[in-house]
Amino acid sequence: MPNITNWNSDFDIIVQAGHENTPDDKTGGESQWGKEINWTPIVANEAVRILTTANVRAKKIDASIKTGHTGWECKLAVFLHFDDPDNGSSGPSVGYPPGHGNEPAANDWKTLYKTYWPFPGTWHNDNFTADEQGYYGYKFTRTTDAEMLIEFGDLSNQEQALWMRPRLKWLGALLAHFLSKRSGLGNVPDPGPFQTTGGAHFIGLAASKPAGAAAKKIGTAKFAAKPTGKTPHYHMPSYAVPEFGPASGMPWASAVPQPKVNWYKGIVTDSAFTFSGPVPALYYESKFAIDADGSSGDAQDDPDGQTDTSLHTANGVALNSRTYPFIVLPLQPTKPDASRKTIQDLGAKLGDLGVVIYETGKVIPVLYGDKGPAASLGEGSMGVAKALGMSDSPTNGGINASEVPPGVVHVVFPGTTDEKNGRTKRTPADVAKDAMALFNKLRGKK
Numbered sequence: 001m002p003n004i005t006n007w008n009s010d011f012d013i014i015v016q017a018g019h020e021n022t023p024d025d026k027t028g029g030e031s032q033w034g035k036e037i038n039w040t041p042i043v044a045n046e047a048v049r050i051l052t053t054a055n056v057r058a059k060k061i062d063a064s065i066k067t068g069h070t071g072w073e074c075k076l077a078v079f080l081h082f083d084d085p086d087n088g089s090s091g092p093s094v095g096y097p098p099g100h101g102n103e104p105a106a107n108d109w110k111t112l113y114k115t116y117w118p119f120p121g122t123w124h125n126d127n128f129t130a131d132e133q134g135y136y137g138y139k140f141t142r143t144t145d146a147e148m149l150i151e152f153g154d155l156s157n158q159e160q161a162l163w164m165r166p167r168l169k170w171l172g173a174l175l176a177h178f179l180s181k182r183s184g185l186g187n188v189p190d191p192g193p194f195q196t197t198g199g200a201h202f203i204g205l206a207a208s209k210p211a212g213a214a215a216k217k218i219g220t221a222k223f224a225a226k227p228t229g230k231t232p233h234y235h236m237p238s239y240a241v242p243e244f245g246p247a248s249g250m251p252w253a254s255a256v257p258q259p260k261v262n263w264y265k266g267i268v269t270d271s272a273f274t275f276s277g278p279v280p281a282l283y284y285e286s287k288f289a290i291d292a293d294g295s296s297g298d299a300q301d302d303p304d305g306q307t308d309t310s311l312h313t314a315n316g317v318a319l320n321s322r323t324y325p326f327i328v329l330p331l332q333p334t335k336p337d338a339s340r341k342t343i344q345d346l347g348a349k350l351g352d353l354g355v356v357i358y359e360t361g362k363v364i365p366v367l368y369g370d371k372g373p374a375a376s377l378g379e380g381s382m383g384v385a386k387a388l389g390m391s392d393s394p395t396n397g398g399i400n401a402s403e404v405p406p407g408v409v410h411v412v413f414p415g416t417t418d419e420k421n422g423r424t425k426r427t428p429a430d431v432a433k434d435a436m437a438l439f440n441k442l443r444g445k446k
Protein backbone atom coordinates (compact mmCIF):
# COMPACT_ATOMS: atom_id res chain seq x y z
CA MET A 1 0.00 0.00 0.00
CA PRO A 2 1.31 3.44 -0.87
CA ASN A 3 1.94 5.76 2.04
CA ILE A 4 0.16 8.94 0.93
CA THR A 5 0.93 11.84 3.22
CA ASN A 6 -0.38 14.66 1.04
CA TRP A 7 -3.75 14.84 -0.75
CA ASN A 8 -3.60 17.54 -3.42
CA SER A 9 -6.96 19.05 -4.41
CA ASP A 10 -5.76 21.71 -6.87
CA PHE A 11 -7.00 19.88 -9.98
CA ASP A 12 -10.32 18.68 -11.33
CA ILE A 13 -8.84 16.33 -13.91
CA ILE A 14 -5.83 14.01 -13.55
CA VAL A 15 -4.36 12.28 -16.61
CA GLN A 16 -1.63 9.70 -16.14
CA ALA A 17 0.78 8.75 -18.93
CA GLY A 18 1.17 5.05 -18.17
CA HIS A 19 4.78 3.86 -17.75
CA GLU A 20 6.40 7.25 -18.31
CA ASN A 21 9.25 7.79 -15.81
CA THR A 22 8.48 4.46 -14.19
CA PRO A 23 10.72 3.80 -11.16
CA ASP A 24 10.69 0.04 -11.84
CA ASP A 25 10.99 -2.27 -14.84
CA LYS A 26 7.34 -1.91 -15.92
CA THR A 27 8.19 -0.09 -19.13
CA GLY A 28 5.09 -1.23 -21.02
CA GLY A 29 4.35 -2.71 -24.38
CA GLU A 30 6.44 -2.33 -27.46
CA SER A 31 6.31 -3.43 -31.08
CA GLN A 32 7.95 -2.57 -34.36
CA TRP A 33 5.39 0.26 -34.68
CA GLY A 34 6.08 1.99 -31.40
CA LYS A 35 6.51 1.89 -27.66
CA GLU A 36 3.77 2.41 -25.15
CA ILE A 37 6.11 4.45 -22.95
CA ASN A 38 6.56 6.92 -25.84
CA TRP A 39 2.92 7.01 -26.88
CA THR A 40 1.12 7.58 -23.57
CA PRO A 41 2.84 10.94 -22.85
CA ILE A 42 1.94 12.25 -26.33
CA VAL A 43 -1.75 11.58 -25.66
CA ALA A 44 -1.65 12.76 -22.03
CA ASN A 45 0.29 15.95 -22.75
CA GLU A 46 -2.05 16.92 -25.57
CA ALA A 47 -5.18 16.27 -23.51
CA VAL A 48 -3.86 18.31 -20.58
CA ARG A 49 -2.63 21.08 -22.90
CA ILE A 50 -6.10 21.41 -24.48
CA LEU A 51 -7.90 21.29 -21.12
CA THR A 52 -5.54 23.84 -19.57
CA THR A 53 -6.04 26.16 -22.56
CA ALA A 54 -9.79 25.85 -21.90
CA ASN A 55 -9.14 26.94 -18.27
CA VAL A 56 -9.79 23.51 -16.81
CA ARG A 57 -7.63 22.65 -13.81
CA ALA A 58 -5.98 19.58 -15.31
CA LYS A 59 -2.72 17.87 -14.46
CA LYS A 60 -0.62 15.26 -16.19
CA ILE A 61 1.10 12.73 -13.95
CA ASP A 62 3.26 9.71 -14.79
CA ALA A 63 4.34 6.37 -13.36
CA SER A 64 6.79 7.96 -10.93
CA ILE A 65 3.84 8.36 -8.52
CA LYS A 66 4.44 4.72 -7.54
CA THR A 67 7.20 5.72 -5.17
CA GLY A 68 5.68 9.10 -4.24
CA HIS A 69 3.55 10.15 -1.29
CA THR A 70 1.09 12.46 -3.03
CA GLY A 71 -2.47 11.58 -3.95
CA TRP A 72 -4.98 13.62 -5.94
CA GLU A 73 -8.52 14.57 -4.98
CA CYS A 74 -10.34 15.40 -8.20
CA LYS A 75 -13.46 14.85 -10.25
CA LEU A 76 -12.04 12.52 -12.87
CA ALA A 77 -8.81 10.55 -13.16
CA VAL A 78 -7.74 8.57 -16.23
CA PHE A 79 -4.72 6.30 -16.61
CA LEU A 80 -3.58 5.86 -20.21
CA HIS A 81 -2.22 2.67 -21.74
CA PHE A 82 -1.83 0.80 -24.99
CA ASP A 83 -2.19 -2.95 -24.95
CA ASP A 84 0.51 -5.42 -26.05
CA PRO A 85 -0.76 -8.92 -25.25
CA ASP A 86 1.61 -11.85 -24.79
CA ASN A 87 -0.45 -13.96 -27.20
CA GLY A 88 -2.59 -13.02 -30.20
CA SER A 89 -4.26 -9.68 -30.68
CA SER A 90 -6.15 -7.49 -28.28
CA GLY A 91 -8.06 -4.22 -28.67
CA PRO A 92 -9.39 -1.27 -26.72
CA SER A 93 -10.97 -1.64 -23.28
CA VAL A 94 -11.44 0.14 -19.97
CA GLY A 95 -10.76 -0.89 -16.40
CA TYR A 96 -11.81 0.49 -13.01
CA PRO A 97 -12.51 -0.62 -9.45
CA PRO A 98 -15.96 -2.23 -9.76
CA GLY A 99 -18.86 -1.16 -7.58
CA HIS A 100 -17.65 2.40 -7.02
CA GLY A 101 -19.79 4.23 -9.55
CA ASN A 102 -17.19 4.34 -12.32
CA GLU A 103 -19.36 2.59 -14.92
CA PRO A 104 -21.30 5.61 -16.26
CA ALA A 105 -18.09 7.49 -17.11
CA ALA A 106 -16.56 4.36 -18.61
CA ASN A 107 -19.66 3.90 -20.77
CA ASP A 108 -19.49 7.51 -21.97
CA TRP A 109 -15.86 7.04 -23.05
CA LYS A 110 -16.64 3.78 -24.85
CA THR A 111 -19.60 5.33 -26.68
CA LEU A 112 -17.42 8.22 -27.88
CA TYR A 113 -14.37 6.15 -28.85
CA LYS A 114 -16.52 3.55 -30.64
CA THR A 115 -17.76 6.22 -33.05
CA TYR A 116 -14.17 6.55 -34.35
CA TRP A 117 -12.46 3.21 -33.66
CA PRO A 118 -12.56 1.38 -37.00
CA PHE A 119 -12.16 -2.23 -35.77
CA PRO A 120 -15.42 -2.89 -33.87
CA GLY A 121 -14.80 -6.61 -33.31
CA THR A 122 -11.68 -5.91 -31.24
CA TRP A 123 -13.28 -4.32 -28.15
CA HIS A 124 -12.80 -6.20 -24.90
CA ASN A 125 -15.06 -6.28 -21.86
CA ASP A 126 -14.42 -3.87 -19.00
CA ASN A 127 -11.79 -5.16 -16.54
CA PHE A 128 -10.82 -7.95 -18.89
CA THR A 129 -7.51 -8.33 -17.12
CA ALA A 130 -6.77 -8.36 -13.39
CA ASP A 131 -4.31 -5.48 -13.94
CA GLU A 132 -7.09 -3.28 -15.29
CA GLN A 133 -9.28 -3.90 -12.28
CA GLY A 134 -6.55 -3.61 -9.66
CA TYR A 135 -4.34 -0.93 -11.20
CA TYR A 136 -1.95 0.65 -8.69
CA GLY A 137 -2.88 4.17 -9.81
CA TYR A 138 -6.40 3.98 -8.34
CA LYS A 139 -4.89 4.18 -4.85
CA PHE A 140 -3.46 7.60 -5.69
CA THR A 141 -6.75 9.25 -6.62
CA ARG A 142 -9.97 10.06 -4.80
CA THR A 143 -12.57 11.03 -7.36
CA THR A 144 -16.04 12.51 -7.07
CA ASP A 145 -17.04 11.16 -10.51
CA ALA A 146 -14.82 8.36 -11.77
CA GLU A 147 -11.38 6.88 -12.19
CA MET A 148 -10.50 4.50 -14.98
CA LEU A 149 -7.73 2.95 -16.96
CA ILE A 150 -8.06 3.43 -20.73
CA GLU A 151 -6.50 0.98 -23.17
CA PHE A 152 -6.64 2.74 -26.54
CA GLY A 153 -5.83 -0.37 -28.57
CA ASP A 154 -3.22 -3.02 -29.31
CA LEU A 155 0.10 -1.56 -30.45
CA SER A 156 1.42 -4.98 -31.46
CA ASN A 157 -1.40 -5.43 -33.97
CA GLN A 158 -0.31 -3.89 -37.27
CA GLU A 159 -3.73 -2.61 -38.34
CA GLN A 160 -4.46 -1.04 -34.97
CA ALA A 161 -0.96 0.32 -34.46
CA LEU A 162 -0.84 2.01 -37.87
CA TRP A 163 -4.25 3.52 -37.26
CA MET A 164 -3.28 4.84 -33.81
CA ARG A 165 0.27 5.99 -34.46
CA PRO A 166 -0.49 9.11 -36.53
CA ARG A 167 -3.45 9.86 -34.25
CA LEU A 168 -1.73 10.14 -30.86
CA LYS A 169 -2.29 13.87 -30.53
CA TRP A 170 -5.77 13.45 -31.95
CA LEU A 171 -6.46 10.84 -29.24
CA GLY A 172 -5.40 13.51 -26.75
CA ALA A 173 -7.95 15.90 -28.27
CA LEU A 174 -10.68 13.26 -28.14
CA LEU A 175 -9.84 12.48 -24.52
CA ALA A 176 -9.85 16.19 -23.65
CA HIS A 177 -13.32 16.47 -25.15
CA PHE A 178 -14.57 13.47 -23.15
CA LEU A 179 -13.11 14.77 -19.87
CA SER A 180 -14.48 18.25 -20.49
CA LYS A 181 -17.96 17.04 -21.34
CA ARG A 182 -18.09 14.54 -18.52
CA SER A 183 -16.95 17.08 -15.91
CA GLY A 184 -18.97 19.97 -17.33
CA LEU A 185 -15.80 22.06 -17.43
CA GLY A 186 -14.20 23.93 -20.33
CA ASN A 187 -16.53 23.11 -23.24
CA VAL A 188 -13.81 21.40 -25.28
CA PRO A 189 -15.32 20.39 -28.65
CA ASP A 190 -15.18 16.95 -30.23
CA PRO A 191 -12.20 17.10 -32.65
CA GLY A 192 -14.13 15.21 -35.32
CA PRO A 193 -12.47 12.61 -37.56
CA PHE A 194 -8.69 12.82 -37.81
CA GLN A 195 -7.67 14.57 -41.02
CA THR A 196 -5.09 12.39 -42.74
CA THR A 197 -4.65 14.96 -45.48
CA GLY A 198 -4.62 17.85 -43.05
CA GLY A 199 -1.85 20.35 -42.68
CA ALA A 200 -0.67 23.16 -44.86
CA HIS A 201 -0.87 22.75 -48.57
CA PHE A 202 1.86 23.97 -50.85
CA ILE A 203 1.96 24.06 -54.58
CA GLY A 204 5.30 25.04 -55.95
CA LEU A 205 6.35 26.24 -59.34
CA ALA A 206 7.06 23.94 -62.23
CA ALA A 207 10.67 22.82 -62.45
CA SER A 208 10.98 24.71 -65.74
CA LYS A 209 11.08 28.03 -63.88
CA PRO A 210 14.36 29.74 -64.77
CA ALA A 211 17.05 29.02 -62.21
CA GLY A 212 17.43 31.66 -59.57
CA ALA A 213 14.01 33.17 -60.10
CA ALA A 214 12.08 33.70 -56.91
CA ALA A 215 9.34 31.13 -56.62
CA LYS A 216 5.89 32.47 -56.14
CA LYS A 217 4.44 31.15 -52.95
CA ILE A 218 1.05 29.73 -53.24
CA GLY A 219 0.78 28.82 -49.58
CA THR A 220 -2.17 27.21 -47.93
CA ALA A 221 -5.12 25.78 -49.81
CA LYS A 222 -6.92 29.09 -49.57
CA PHE A 223 -4.45 30.66 -51.98
CA ALA A 224 -3.76 27.57 -54.05
CA ALA A 225 -3.63 27.85 -57.77
CA LYS A 226 -4.72 24.83 -59.75
CA PRO A 227 -1.77 22.50 -60.21
CA THR A 228 -0.94 22.00 -63.86
CA GLY A 229 1.12 19.25 -65.43
CA LYS A 230 4.17 18.42 -63.37
CA THR A 231 3.77 21.20 -60.87
CA PRO A 232 5.10 20.00 -57.51
CA HIS A 233 2.35 19.58 -54.99
CA TYR A 234 3.03 19.09 -51.30
CA HIS A 235 0.99 18.62 -48.11
CA MET A 236 2.80 19.50 -44.90
CA PRO A 237 1.79 17.13 -42.07
CA SER A 238 -0.47 18.86 -39.56
CA TYR A 239 2.00 18.27 -36.70
CA ALA A 240 4.63 20.37 -38.50
CA VAL A 241 2.39 23.32 -39.32
CA PRO A 242 2.70 25.31 -36.06
CA GLU A 243 6.53 25.43 -36.28
CA PHE A 244 7.08 25.18 -40.05
CA GLY A 245 3.92 26.47 -41.71
CA PRO A 246 3.38 29.96 -43.18
CA ALA A 247 2.16 31.38 -39.85
CA SER A 248 5.43 30.34 -38.12
CA GLY A 249 7.37 32.95 -40.08
CA MET A 250 8.99 30.41 -42.44
CA PRO A 251 9.57 32.42 -45.62
CA TRP A 252 7.41 30.24 -47.88
CA ALA A 253 6.99 33.19 -50.26
CA SER A 254 10.54 32.59 -51.47
CA ALA A 255 10.55 28.78 -51.33
CA VAL A 256 11.87 27.11 -54.49
CA PRO A 257 10.61 23.55 -55.12
CA GLN A 258 13.32 20.97 -55.79
CA PRO A 259 11.55 18.04 -57.50
CA LYS A 260 14.84 16.74 -58.92
CA VAL A 261 15.60 15.13 -55.55
CA ASN A 262 12.40 13.04 -55.70
CA TRP A 263 14.47 10.01 -56.81
CA TYR A 264 15.70 9.32 -53.26
CA LYS A 265 14.18 6.31 -51.55
CA GLY A 266 12.35 7.51 -48.45
CA ILE A 267 11.67 11.10 -49.51
CA VAL A 268 8.05 12.30 -49.59
CA THR A 269 7.47 13.20 -53.23
CA ASP A 270 7.71 16.93 -53.94
CA SER A 271 8.50 17.78 -50.32
CA ALA A 272 11.91 19.37 -51.06
CA PHE A 273 12.22 23.15 -51.13
CA THR A 274 15.13 25.56 -50.78
CA PHE A 275 15.07 28.96 -49.11
CA SER A 276 17.65 31.60 -49.91
CA GLY A 277 17.20 33.63 -46.73
CA PRO A 278 17.27 35.05 -44.10
CA VAL A 279 19.58 32.01 -43.80
CA PRO A 280 19.96 29.47 -46.63
CA ALA A 281 17.86 26.43 -45.83
CA LEU A 282 16.76 23.13 -47.33
CA TYR A 283 13.39 21.59 -46.44
CA TYR A 284 12.31 17.98 -47.00
CA GLU A 285 10.12 15.27 -45.47
CA SER A 286 11.26 11.66 -45.31
CA LYS A 287 11.35 8.30 -43.61
CA PHE A 288 13.60 7.95 -40.57
CA ALA A 289 15.81 4.86 -40.30
CA ILE A 290 17.87 4.24 -37.15
CA ASP A 291 21.62 4.68 -37.42
CA ALA A 292 23.16 2.94 -34.40
CA ASP A 293 26.69 3.45 -35.70
CA GLY A 294 29.31 5.02 -33.54
CA SER A 295 30.50 4.81 -29.99
CA SER A 296 27.27 4.03 -28.13
CA GLY A 297 27.85 0.27 -28.06
CA ASP A 298 24.68 -0.39 -30.10
CA ALA A 299 26.30 -0.93 -33.49
CA GLN A 300 26.32 -4.69 -32.93
CA ASP A 301 22.47 -4.63 -32.72
CA ASP A 302 22.20 -2.79 -36.05
CA PRO A 303 22.21 -5.19 -39.03
CA ASP A 304 24.46 -2.72 -40.89
CA GLY A 305 26.19 -1.38 -37.80
CA GLN A 306 29.65 0.09 -37.66
CA THR A 307 31.46 1.40 -34.63
CA ASP A 308 32.63 4.50 -36.50
CA THR A 309 30.77 7.57 -37.78
CA SER A 310 31.85 9.86 -40.62
CA LEU A 311 32.18 12.79 -38.27
CA HIS A 312 34.09 12.68 -34.98
CA THR A 313 34.00 14.83 -31.87
CA ALA A 314 36.67 17.41 -31.11
CA ASN A 315 38.59 14.62 -29.32
CA GLY A 316 38.45 12.39 -32.38
CA VAL A 317 35.85 9.99 -30.97
CA ALA A 318 33.01 8.59 -33.10
CA LEU A 319 29.63 10.16 -32.34
CA ASN A 320 27.44 8.34 -29.82
CA SER A 321 24.13 7.33 -31.40
CA ARG A 322 22.31 7.47 -28.06
CA THR A 323 23.53 10.85 -26.95
CA TYR A 324 24.61 12.80 -30.04
CA PRO A 325 21.75 14.25 -32.12
CA PHE A 326 22.94 13.39 -35.62
CA ILE A 327 21.19 12.72 -38.91
CA VAL A 328 22.66 11.01 -41.96
CA LEU A 329 23.84 12.56 -45.22
CA PRO A 330 23.54 10.18 -48.20
CA LEU A 331 26.84 9.50 -49.97
CA GLN A 332 27.26 11.07 -53.40
CA PRO A 333 26.20 8.65 -56.16
CA THR A 334 29.19 7.30 -58.08
CA LYS A 335 27.59 7.95 -61.48
CA PRO A 336 26.34 11.46 -62.20
CA ASP A 337 22.81 11.67 -63.64
CA ALA A 338 21.79 14.98 -65.19
CA SER A 339 18.09 14.34 -64.55
CA ARG A 340 18.67 14.16 -60.82
CA LYS A 341 19.93 16.38 -58.07
CA THR A 342 21.48 15.29 -54.80
CA ILE A 343 21.04 17.13 -51.55
CA GLN A 344 24.74 17.98 -51.81
CA ASP A 345 23.83 19.76 -55.06
CA LEU A 346 21.46 21.80 -52.89
CA GLY A 347 24.32 22.69 -50.56
CA ALA A 348 24.14 20.06 -47.80
CA LYS A 349 27.47 19.01 -46.25
CA LEU A 350 28.67 16.78 -43.43
CA GLY A 351 28.47 18.79 -40.20
CA ASP A 352 25.66 21.11 -41.32
CA LEU A 353 23.06 21.92 -38.68
CA GLY A 354 19.31 21.43 -38.95
CA VAL A 355 16.06 20.78 -37.12
CA VAL A 356 13.55 17.93 -37.43
CA ILE A 357 9.97 17.42 -36.29
CA TYR A 358 7.55 14.50 -36.04
CA GLU A 359 4.23 13.68 -34.41
CA THR A 360 5.01 15.21 -31.03
CA GLY A 361 5.25 18.63 -32.73
CA LYS A 362 8.51 19.31 -30.89
CA VAL A 363 11.45 20.80 -32.80
CA ILE A 364 14.60 18.68 -32.37
CA PRO A 365 18.00 20.22 -33.28
CA VAL A 366 20.35 17.98 -35.29
CA LEU A 367 23.56 17.88 -37.34
CA TYR A 368 24.65 15.75 -40.34
CA GLY A 369 27.06 13.49 -38.44
CA ASP A 370 27.30 10.33 -40.52
CA LYS A 371 27.13 9.25 -44.13
CA GLY A 372 24.80 6.56 -45.46
CA PRO A 373 23.65 4.83 -48.66
CA ALA A 374 23.65 7.12 -51.70
CA ALA A 375 20.08 6.41 -52.81
CA SER A 376 18.36 6.70 -49.43
CA LEU A 377 17.27 9.80 -47.55
CA GLY A 378 16.08 9.92 -43.95
CA GLU A 379 18.16 8.34 -41.21
CA GLY A 380 19.44 9.46 -37.85
CA SER A 381 20.73 8.54 -34.44
CA MET A 382 18.88 6.68 -31.71
CA GLY A 383 18.88 9.86 -29.63
CA VAL A 384 17.06 11.79 -32.34
CA ALA A 385 14.52 8.97 -32.80
CA LYS A 386 13.80 9.00 -29.10
CA ALA A 387 13.46 12.77 -29.03
CA LEU A 388 11.02 12.53 -31.96
CA GLY A 389 8.88 10.10 -29.95
CA MET A 390 9.49 7.04 -32.11
CA SER A 391 11.12 3.71 -31.38
CA ASP A 392 14.93 3.97 -31.32
CA SER A 393 15.48 0.23 -31.79
CA PRO A 394 18.38 -0.38 -34.22
CA THR A 395 16.58 -3.43 -35.61
CA ASN A 396 12.99 -2.28 -35.97
CA GLY A 397 12.75 1.34 -34.81
CA GLY A 398 12.18 4.47 -36.83
CA ILE A 399 9.71 4.74 -39.69
CA ASN A 400 10.35 3.15 -43.03
CA ALA A 401 9.72 4.27 -46.59
CA SER A 402 6.42 2.38 -46.88
CA GLU A 403 5.02 4.30 -43.89
CA VAL A 404 5.46 7.85 -45.24
CA PRO A 405 3.81 10.28 -45.64
CA PRO A 406 3.51 11.54 -43.04
CA GLY A 407 7.20 11.47 -42.24
CA VAL A 408 9.87 13.42 -40.40
CA VAL A 409 10.10 17.01 -41.59
CA HIS A 410 13.68 18.28 -41.92
CA VAL A 411 15.04 21.79 -42.28
CA VAL A 412 18.82 21.88 -42.70
CA PHE A 413 21.13 24.85 -43.05
CA PRO A 414 23.71 24.46 -45.84
CA GLY A 415 27.04 26.09 -45.13
CA THR A 416 26.83 25.92 -41.34
CA THR A 417 29.27 23.04 -40.87
CA ASP A 418 32.38 23.53 -38.72
CA GLU A 419 33.86 20.23 -39.91
CA LYS A 420 37.65 20.21 -40.04
CA ASN A 421 39.71 17.05 -40.61
CA GLY A 422 36.59 14.96 -39.97
CA ARG A 423 35.88 16.55 -36.60
CA THR A 424 33.25 18.88 -35.21
CA LYS A 425 33.79 21.00 -32.12
CA ARG A 426 30.06 21.11 -31.52
CA THR A 427 28.80 19.28 -28.45
CA PRO A 428 25.12 18.25 -28.32
CA ALA A 429 24.48 21.46 -26.36
CA ASP A 430 26.13 23.50 -29.15
CA VAL A 431 24.01 21.72 -31.75
CA ALA A 432 20.88 22.63 -29.82
CA LYS A 433 21.86 26.25 -29.37
CA ASP A 434 23.25 26.89 -32.86
CA ALA A 435 20.54 25.01 -34.79
CA MET A 436 17.70 26.70 -32.91
CA ALA A 437 19.29 30.11 -33.46
CA LEU A 438 19.43 29.44 -37.22
CA PHE A 439 15.88 28.12 -37.28
CA ASN A 440 14.61 31.18 -35.46
CA LYS A 441 16.55 33.47 -37.76
CA LEU A 442 15.01 31.75 -40.79
CA ARG A 443 11.57 32.44 -39.32
CA GLY A 444 12.36 36.06 -38.52
CA LYS A 445 12.39 35.44 -34.78
CA LYS A 446 15.03 36.42 -32.27
Ligand SMILES: [Zn+2]
Pocket: 018, 019, 028, 029, 036, 080, 081, 082
Ligand atom coordinates in the same frame (compact mmCIF):
# COMPACT_ATOMS: atom_id res chain seq x y z
ZN1 LIG B 1 0.53 -0.33 -20.05
